[in-house]
Amino acid sequence: MLDDDNGWEPGPVFDEDETDYVLAPPAADTQTSAHDSPKPVYGDLESWLRKHLSQVIRRRFGGSLTWCSQWYRHAEAVSRLNAMWQEWEKAVVEDTMSTWWLYHCDPHLNMLMSKDSGPFMACKPDEHRQLEPLPLADSDPDLWLGTAFSDPRDPAPDAGTDAAVAASRTSSSPD
Template sequence: MPEPMPDDLLADDGWVPGEPLDGAETGGHGTGAELAYPNLDAWVRGHLAPLIRRRLGGTLTWCAQWWKHPEAVSRLNALWQEWEKARIEGTMSAWWLHHADPHLHALMNRDTGVFAACKPDRHTELDPLPVAESDPNLWLGPAFSDPSSEGEG
């Protein structure tokens, strides 16, 4: 059983572990069909990991503790949601081309991927992107603010 991810490492993508997908999370294409997998971990273990077979160690790597990487959780969750949708709609080719291939590259690329510091049997934490405090006045223009909040303040 994987150890739970600390709250400060959870990706802020709106997904809650174990929360089922609904029409809003599948692009509004909810059909009421049963999900093939009850949660992300079940999908990764039961479908993705057995399906994806790559020679690791050259240009590709993986982290067996993928759930400790917030970006990986967010990307894999997106892949699972789109896979469930493609399975129902019969659009699996589009899933491979437009979802699986780019996300797997972003996850597994040994030099630039999410798991770049890891080996299949060793998890290594990376620091988040550095962020400096910005001037709040930069975000006052209409392109950078919520128009519905105008007049508030």
């Protein structure tokens, strides 16, 4: 018998075959023509999540894992899931699914489902709870004027300052 002190509860038993979904249509169906960019397998994030990811990923929640059925109410979750979907679409076309699992799906799902530090940490699979945004104090606007925060494409980031103008005059004067 398993110890229930960590919040683990047995999940439902599935009678259906876990492979009743379509991974992706054949590669020829994902192309519109030789000159066009590939046509996505799924038209939007929710379609991909409902028809693909939620059918592939099966987990028991409790212990260190959680989920929120109202995932769309968590900005971080939407951003991470959208990144996963976009990379999945590329992996289908480029035939790099193993890379997608290792470098996109696994790290994002680990963070999303983490009961300790993920965006669903206050939620239960059937109960949404909103977290507060990160607290931010107002910063000193002069802090952002340093060269570390200037645009590296700007050839003269300090050209408009009095010190930069004075320095250019002294360096261009004949000796």
